[in-house]
Amino acid sequence: MWRLEARREPSRSMLLLTPVLAVALTVIFGGALFAALGKDPVAAMQVIFIDPLFDPYSRSELMVKGAPLALIAIGLSLGFRAGIWNIGAEGQFIMGAVAASAVALAFYDVQGIWLLPLMLVAGTAAGAAWAMIPALLKTRFGANEILVSLMLVYVAEQFLIAMVSGPLRDPQGFNFPLSRSFHDSAVLPVLIEYTRVHVGVLVTLALVIAAQVLMSRHILGFRIRLSGEAPRAARFAGVDRAHVTWACMGISGACAGMAGMFEVAGPAQQLAPSLPVGYGFTAIIVAFLGRLSPPGIVLAAAIMALTYIGGETAQFALGIPAAANETFRGMLLFFLLGLDILVRYRIRPRRREVKA
Numbered sequence: 001m002w003r004l005e006a007r008r009e010p011s012r013s014m015l016l017l018t019p020v021l022a023v024a025l026t027v028i029f030g031g032a033l034f035a036a037l038g039k040d041p042v043a044a045m046q047v048i049f050i051d052p053l054f055d056p057y058s059r060s061e062l063m064v065k066g067a068p069l070a071l072i073a074i075g076l077s078l079g080f081r082a083g084i085w086n087i088g089a090e091g092q093f094i095m096g097a098v099a100a101s102a103v104a105l106a107f108y109d110v111q112g113i114w115l116l117p118l119m120l121v122a123g124t125a126a127g128a129a130w131a132m133i134p135a136l137l138k139t140r141f142g143a144n145e146i147l148v149s150l151m152l153v154y155v156a157e158q159f160l161i162a163m164v165s166g167p168l169r170d171p172q173g174f175n176f177p178l179s180r181s182f183h184d185s186a187v188l189p190v191l192i193e194y195t196r197v198h199v200g201v202l203v204t205l206a207l208v209i210a211a212q213v214l215m216s217r218h219i220l221g222f223r224i225r226l227s228g229e230a231p232r233a234a235r236f237a238g239v240d241r242a243h244v245t246w247a248c249m250g251i252s253g254a255c256a257g258m259a260g261m262f263e264v265a266g267p268a269q270q271l272a273p274s275l276p277v278g279y280g281f282t283a284i285i286v287a288f289l290g291r292l293s294p295p296g297i298v299l300a301a302a303i304m305a306l307t308y309i310g311g312e313t314a315q316f317a318l319g320i321p322a323a324a325n326e327t328f329r330g331m332l333l334f335f336l337l338g339l340d341i342l343v344r345y346r347i348r349p350r351r352r353e354v355k356a
Contacts, residue, residue, distance in 0.1 A: 001349070001350040002347050002348065002349060002350060003347075003348055003349075003350045004341070004345040004346070004347060004348075005345060005346050005347075005348045006344065006345055007343075007344060007345060007346055010343050010344045011343060014343045015291070015340075015343055016291070018336065018339045018340055018343060019289050019290075019291065019296075019300070019336065021335070021339055022289070022332055022335040022336040022339055023289075023303070023332065025331075025335040025339075026328065026331045026332045026335055027045060027049075029331055029335075030044075030045075030328040030331055031044070031045060033324060033327060033328065033331075034320060034324065037320065037321070037324060039318050039319070039320055040318070043318060044314050044318055044320060047310055047313050047314040047317055047318060048306070048307060048310030048311055048313075048314055048328075049306060049307075049310060051310065051313065052306055052309045052310050052313070053306075057195065058309050058313075060192060060195035060196065060197050061195075061196070061305070061309050062302055062305045062306060062309065063197050063201045063305075064195075064196045064197060064198070064201070064266070064267060065305040065308050065309065066298075066301040066302050066304070066305035067200055067201045067204040067259075067262065067301075068093075068200075068204075068259040068262060068263060068279050068283075069279055069282060069283050069286050069301040069304055069305060070204055070208060070286065070297055070298050070301035071204045071207060071255050071256075071258060071259045071262075072089050072093065072252075072255055072256045072259050072279060072280060072283035072286075073283040073284075073286040073287040073290065073297045073300070073301060074207060074208055074211045074255055074287075074294060074297055075089070075251050075252035075253070075254065075255030075256060076089055076252050076255075076283055076284060076287045077211075077287045077290070077292040077293075077294075077297060078211070078214075078215070078224055078247075078248045078251055078252060079248035079249060079251075079252050080228075080287060080288075080292055081215075081224055081225055081228045081292050082224040082225075082227040082228045082244050082245075082248050083227060083228045083231070084145060084244070084245050084248045084249065085145055085146045085149075086131060086134070086145065086149050086248070086249055086252045086253070087145075087146050087149050087150045087284065088130075088131070088134065088148075088149030088150050088151075088152045088153050088280070089149075089252065089253075089256040089279075089280035089281075089283055089284070090153045090156070090256075090276060090278065090279070090280025090281055091130055091149070091152045091153035091154075091155065091156035091157070091280070092126075092127040092128075092130045092131050092156075092252070092253040092256035092257055092260070092280065093127065093256045093257065093259055093260040093263075093276070093279055093280045094153075094156040094157060094159070094160050094260060094275065094276055095126045095127055095129075095130040095156050095159070095257060095260070096123035096124065096126050096127035096256060096257025096258060096259065096260030096261050097123065097160075097260030097261060097263055097264045097271065097275055098126065098156075098159065098160055098163055098168075098260075098271065099122040099123050099125070099126030099257070099261075100119040100120070100122050100123035100126075100260065100261035100264055100265060101163075101168060101179055101182075101264050101270075101271035102122070102163075102167075102168060103115070103118055103119045103122045104119055104182045104186035104264075104265070105168055105179060105180060105182075105271075107185075107186075108180060108183065110185075111183070111184070111185045112185055113185070115185045115186050116185070116186065116188065116265065119186060119261055119265060120258065120261055122261070123257045123258055123260055123261025124254045124257045124258045124261065125254075125257070126257050127253040127254055127255070127256045127257015127258065127259075127260060128250045128251075128253040128254040128257060129253070130152060130156065130253055130257070131149070131249045131250060131252055131253020131254075131256070132246070132249060132250060132253065133148065133152060134148035134149040134152065134249065135245050135246050135249035135250070138245060139242040139245055139246065145245075145249070153280070157276060160271075160273060160275065160276070161177065161273050163271070164177040164178060164179055164271055164272060164273055165177045168271055177272070177273055178270060178271070178272050179270050179271040179272070180270065181269055181270045182264075182265065182269050182270060186265060187265055187266075187269055188200055188262065188265045188266045196266065196267050198262070198265075198266040198267075200262035200265075200266055203258075203262075204262075205298075207255070208294045208295075208297070208298055209294070211294045212293075212294040212295070215293075215294070220247060223239045223244055224244060224247075224248065226239060227239055227241060227244045256280060256283075259279065260275075263275065263279075278326075282304055282329065284333070285300075285304065285329065285332055285333040285336070286300045286301050286304050287300075288333065288336055288337070288340075289303065289304070289332065289336060304329070304332075307325070307328065307329055311325035311328065311329075312325075
């Protein structure tokens with residue numbers, strides 16, 4: 001039998017190299033998966049990782065798909081660093097999108113530059129409010145925030161279907177569960193002509209910088225880091241764990257809700273049941289791949305966006321199933337967490353107890 005023994009001091013260089021090794025192992029085992037499906041693994045890797053970099057439109061799509069991943073991951077990383085596990089960002093993303101769409105459709109016949117800021121406030125507040133439910137249950141009743149936030153994802157998905165099938169359904173849509181297309185005042189301005197790159201990308205970059213400042217210069221960032229790295233020291237220093245939980249869950253929910261608003265007011269321009277595309281779950285991989293640091297998260301979001309774009313191209317060009325693409329992305333988290341364990345722990349044989 002074997003056991004895990006904590007290392008006295010994990011290798012810092014290995015901790016930094018872990019994401020690179022995880023990507024390399026994902027490529028190797030992903031290639032084996034594609035080969036088992038009868039596809040050329042080399043061609044698949046070229047389509048996923050190389051071809052999008054040489055196509056101008058695909059490069060712009062990297063920003064469109066990478067921005068929501070980075071935005072959600074930034075919010076999640078604060079909680080993860082404090083030991084607070086918000087796994088329900090997908091639900092908060094959906095609730096932000098629904099609230100922003102409700103505002104856009106409520107003022108469907110009204111033009112004004114105030115509409116987008118109002119949608120932003122509604123989406124951000126809805127995402128934060130949805131994240132406060134597990135925060136409330138955890139701080140008041142000791143409920144596990146992982147289970148509560150995860151189950152709220154399925155509630156949010158059903159709420160989305162109910163909204164697009166009822167109050168927010170297009171009255172001229174022949175009973176299809178879709179909202180009206182937003183008018184111009186409710187659509188984010190495009191930054192680069194002939195692409196879908198919108199101002200939400202700039203807002204995301206600004207929030208990445210703000211998160212870096214928060215974690216390195218602000219007292220809240222210090223309390224978050226202390227709560228995660230030394231919980232006992234945090235208690236002796238007077239850090240209120242409940243306040244940290246509320247702050248981390250609120251910020252992560254707000255970021256996810258804002259990403260949902262950017263999605264409906266940017267690429268989608270309407271509310272549809274197909275809106276949840278797994279950004280909330282993929283952002284967990286992005287946060288860990290980026291080592292929970294804002295600059296690393298931006299790089300990790302670009303890599304994951306590359307797998308999204310390349311994976312969709314490989315699906316059409318090479319006939320790779322969508323489930324295989326999802327498995328490919330899941331491998332990345334699997335290898336990342338597995339290598340993290342090996343860096344922090346060593347495997348030792350379990351000694352047999354000698355009976356007296």
